[in-house]
Amino acid sequence: MLSDADREFIRRDPQIPGLSFALDERSIADWISENWDDIDRQSVTSTFIRYKPGRSCLVSFRAEQHGLPLSFAVKCFGHSAVEKWKRLQTHVKHRRGQGQPPIIHPSMSVIAFQRHDDPQLRSLRRLAYRHGERKLLRELLPDSPEHWPARITELRYNPERRFVGKLTAKLGPVGVLKCYSKPRFDAVMRTGDHRSLHTLGASTQHHAIVWPWVEGHTLGDLLRSGTATEMDIERTAVVLARLHAEPSTLYRTNTSHGQLNRIRSLAHNLNHLVPELSARMCSLLPVLERQLTSQPERTSMIHGDFHADQVVLSDDHATLIDFDNLSIGCPHSDVASWIAHLEWLAVAGELEPNSVDRCIKAFVSAYRESPIDTHPAEITPHLAIARLLLIDRPFRLRLPNWPQKMLHLIDRIERDVLPSTRAPRIRPDGGLSKGRSPQPISPDPAMPMLSEALDPRSMTEYLRTSSPALSDELGNFDVESVRVVKHKPGRRCLIEYALRSSVSSTIARRRSLLGKVRAKGLDKHSYSIQQALWNTGFDDLASDGISVPRTLGTIPDLHMWLQEKVPGQVVTELVGRVEGLSLAPRIAEALQKLHETNVPTSRCWSFDDELAILTKSLPVVAEKHPSLSGTVYEILEGCHDAVANMSDHPACGIHRDFHPDQILVDGDRLWLVDLDLYSQGHPAIDIGNFCGHMLESAVRNEHGCSILNDFEEIFRQDVVMRMPTLNTDDIHHCTTLTLARLIILSSQYPTRRAYTPRIVTATHQFQRSRTTPSCLR
Template sequence: MLSQADAAIVARDTALPGLGLVLDAEALCARLHLGPMRPLYLRYKPGTSCVVTLGPVDGGLGAVAVMAHTPARHAEVRDRPEWQGKDAPVIVDGEACLTVVPLRRDRKLKGARRIADAARGAAFLKRLTGFAPGGGVRLLRYKAGRRLVIRVDGNGRAALIKAYAPREFAAALDGARIAEAHGGPAILGVSKRRHCIAWPWLPGDPLSGGAAQGRAAGIALARLHRTSVRPRATVRRAEETEELRAVPETLSALSPGLGGLAAGPVAAASARLLRTDFAPTPIHGDFSADQVLVHEGRATIIDWDRAATGDPARDIGSFLAHQDVLALDGGSIDGTAVGFLDGYAEAGGRVARDVIAVQHARALLALTAEGFRERRPDWPDRTRRLIARAEEVLRPLDPGLPDLTDALDPAVMRPLLEHALGQGVEVVGVDLLRHKPGRRALVRYDMDLDDGTKVPLLGKLRAKGPDLRTPKVHDALRAAGLDGQGSGGVGVPKVRGMVARPALWLQEEVPGRVLTDLLRPGSETGPARRTGEALARLHGAGTRAPRDWSMDDELGVLDRALAAAGKALPGQAARIDAIAVGARRLTEGLGQGAVTGIHRDFYPDQVLVDDRHVWLLDLDLFAKGDPTIDVANLLAHLDEAGLRHHGDAMALAEHRQAFLAGYEDLRPGLDPARVAVLRLVALGRHINLSLGLPGRRHTTDALIEKIEADLALPEVGVTVG
């Protein structure tokens, strides 16, 4: 029975009287008395023809091609001389303008005609394979007029045989010879006259999935791409974009809305393909998990019929797209794609991630009509999902930080890192450690250097472009003694280089545990005390800061945060406004304080501590300002952490006292009132943070209540209400 989508095609295409039958295999077989058959493939040219290949369910050679033509064309083809004969005659249905052509009568596949010849087929197969097909012949795939694939068994041996159309045979033979010369299947026999190639049936199983098998496939493909041979066939960008441009037209013929859906991603993929270059490379041309056999952990690539010289990313994108199709159809992919990419990189494959993405999308779009051709009943939904997946693949990882895609790509970053470091490197790992969408990211690069050392570096990427200030701050602070080697082991990471695009700078990864992880009620307070000492050394370094930070700036941040919180919490807006007024009044009443270089965003996540060192991180906001701002900011974070994790702002009081003691050991004379006021300013910002950061919403009311209570303390001096 026709699906609703197929019935709509039939209703639109009135030029083909038999189209409804060709699209309904069950009705077609019943009308023509063909017996139990299953559709293998369908080729549709709107208003011109539709050909469905049917194969017997027993896997025998009784396959047929059923051709639906216009009445005029049907009258021309029905009486072709080559379709006449006593054996395997062509069946004609004049009313529906259908022609049923047995495999034995396939005009373009000379090899198929001979193989299906009951009198001469066995002898031909014996000459081709070297053994008699006593164990039977099984049809594996058949596309009428294009290709036949069979398995032949006999005398304990088995062979795979393909019969090709004349225009495809030369390229297929070229690919087979290249494969044989580079570890692929050996050629068992060739018939140039009948355009057939035979190979021994290889041991192993088709790639079934999983990271290990994916890795083996990636390694095998990387080796293929490194071969020195060049197939005669080529795949150029112009051909790829032409292939893409045909997709909307093809889909519109099936369902007008589908063509419109595909137009956008097709245009985007075409434009991006034309902007990317590639080094001409030997490629498989039709790579997927179906083209890989795995035996004893080793992958062998098969089916080199479309081997060509082209973009290596085409093979990678094709593999990934077929994995997506498998997932859409309910199959399990179990990390196969990740393992595949890891194996490819491990074996020396180097292709830029953005080029892989566009080739991935190209392959997805090329597959959009396959559900219809394979006669899947859900083909319209399947097509829509493939288009959506192509759009997703084309979408930048972070549209506001477009360079992040390149920064995470080992193939892109390798030459840039070599230039920045002044020596050869091998990028063996890339990890995204932190990411603030649209603004910045922290990326770790694990590298093997030419001198044999293994170096992990951190790259700091930002959307605003290259950060020229912070590396200079690091250099100046290290020159002032904060290099991890001096008193107290206090330091900032060493700068290792700059990359203009992606706009990131590189620093050494330093050892230690994040201070946040060491702060628990009753835990050792030594790390907090050492952090106080480290902050005092930062404030005493005498390093020139690239910008100023005033109390007005500090209040401006608070005002914006509380305004946002009041808007999000209209029921609490009056209380939040009162906090803003009280904090401003207190801050404006502070006298002029000391001025030093300050961190400006100092809290426990910015500190790494080990037995010998205290490392200060993320000095992007380093400025000239009141050092009490840094002290107060860390204390406010301890208050918030106590509320969030323990329900008590005083839960980390011992650590707070240790931090202050460590600071005053080196910079005595902190003004308690000044610290209290600026701590409330910093804590006020946490009201808004609690609304946006995961796991903090339960602290909002407690923060408001605590700040109100603290503002009313005598040592602070403002009553809220």
């Protein structure tokens, strides 16, 4: 029977027509009973879900057939996977072999198949009959005829991914058979050389491996039964530490960066399940990335998927098993994985919660006695990653109230990673407190509309009527809170709105958006430019990973237009690290895309406009700093010379305020923001603006100036390579104009005035020598 949360999730993904059918155990039980022989309807139970938004959903089931256990899967396909669905239908049509055939529901694009008809694990066909089992074992174990008569019993079956079976001969278990999908088999075979990878036999034709049997009980089984001792846990820690201390002889790596990418992908999928959870996961990623990069780099051989079921204990020793993910990586990730899985056993009700802390303390204490250099603080980000990778388990295992369980898990992670974070208080009726009172700001006579723009109740009504897209996605929503991001009295105000929609009693959804208010009226130009860019290849699914935020409507009465708030970290926070240098070519690519897209606009920005600003304001700087007066006027004269020497170049659409604060990095995606000044102009203006900001930032950041200078140089060289029609002298001239403008800004802001003399000196040197200022070398 479908829960309210299931129905809400199904409603959000209309692209998969068979979703409600595949998730309904009762409907599936009736369907397979009509098509397969002797199915016990009451025994049909779903065990886990694998979901790809808009494309497919696979549900694994257990049942009884002829009084024996049966594993089967039901998979439904979305409209975007029509070719895969057609190929599968053709495969079923031409199927040969024994066992119950797959069944198809054509109108809903749904298929049900038993283990022996798994389309990705073709070797399982042999397991449909006894003769096939013997034939498979003869091919896998040609030198061990004593094992050919062994019976194969299922231990675990992950449809389309992996089958694990126990080989039992007359005298007992002799091995473990693993049948893999081709990509997974190839990955295991590419791991490298290590004693743990010793096998009894393997077949590239069948994508199958036979591993030795290890006698004993897994620590997981002992924990679930309540018979695990402190000694068992300590032995587990010691055997893991021994693995970490072994010399690295493997080829495969398992990096924290790769795990963060898996979390990004998971967050994208979860947007269809619990949208609030997806947003909160994305907000954690930059924090975790900063914590990881601030740690000393540690690498060793690691298990890669370590938990209590991956160690077998006998009377005198512990043995690690299941080395499918053996690789080179950070040893803390194995420790974190063990802890996270242990906590999960408590969440799932398989382990007493009060025993978890004791187990963790015993494990960590024993592990620290090993020669592996470790510190508790270094495990924290790895533990957050391990927990995040398990966060969709309540849904995948179809636990009751799965949205709430997932939100409880993210609450725990946020408390550990962000000590100041507090989860929102939920009232007994499932709702949240009403919108917070307006945020106070200084009175602004030029912007009287701000009183309404900062009132949650007023904005709720405005947004419901002005943004059909929000209403379509969130249904009946409210403004939960209002925050002024930036306010320039008499000119403009940027406001963040946190929205909340309770579509059902079991799932709360949140969304944040930004409202841009302009004193002199609605900025229709900026709105239309951003909307046009979104519609011409800058949307949130752009394959090159370069996007702009989606526009969400206008409120003319408030002089406001709306856009989605996007996740990410500003480039400014990343460029000061060596790892950030890899962003420079990506930013050059983003700028190239913006210029080549060339969205039409009636606004133009010329070098005469640039000179007008400098001619008006640089003399004011000279007056405030008499000792710099001569140099400032030389800079101004040099700017006039620079403009006079600019070459002709076709104008294109330019950002006009392109600098590191205008780019957000969200994993592999770059977001270009704040396009309010978008105009037709010389492309070198954007390039020089970015380079000038990087050099000025280096002047103010004495300790990190070398890296910032390197970043600017890589960016500039990459731009020149991408845009060969540009004259390098033009880029130098535009960089000079930007540095001169930044002299003006430094003199206007109290926090930057102390740097004005250094910026003047650097600009003068750059202008005259055409090389990096000596103060930055």
